[in-house]
Amino acid sequence: MAENTACHINPVIWFEIYVDDMPRAVKFYQSLLGINLTRMDEASIDGREMYSFPARMDGFGAAGALVRHPELRAGVGGTIVYFPCQDCGITARQADKFGGQLVKDKMSIGQYGNIAFVLDSEGNCIGLHSM
DSSP: OOOTTTTTSSSSSSSEEEOOHHHHHHHHHHHHHOOOEOOOOGOOOOOOOEOOOOTTSSSSEEEEEEETTBBBBOOOOOOOOEEEEEHHHHHTTGGGTTTTTEEEEEEEEEOOOOOEEOOOOTTTTEEEEEO
């Protein structure tokens, strides 16, 4: 297999979480994760509406956005995006307060820390991670 020189450390560089109600989804993620999302006017083409998560394009890890698109629906699918937290158990138990739902409370993944799963305000399953 040829080495992909574009994959320095983390192979995922971008993610999109599809939503049906953008204001509701923006409020959910900003409230749950304590961050601000930014409207991406230049990327909002072809019926898309996008709000990006905070990111440094020259840093490690993946950047991404919430996307509302007339042809792509929100919901549980084959991709899980994990967000870092101080304590994923505390954060997961707050999901219902912001329009989401706890799916699986904090569980150990050994030396790799802990994870929890919640449904966001749009029905997407997301992962939360803490050490």
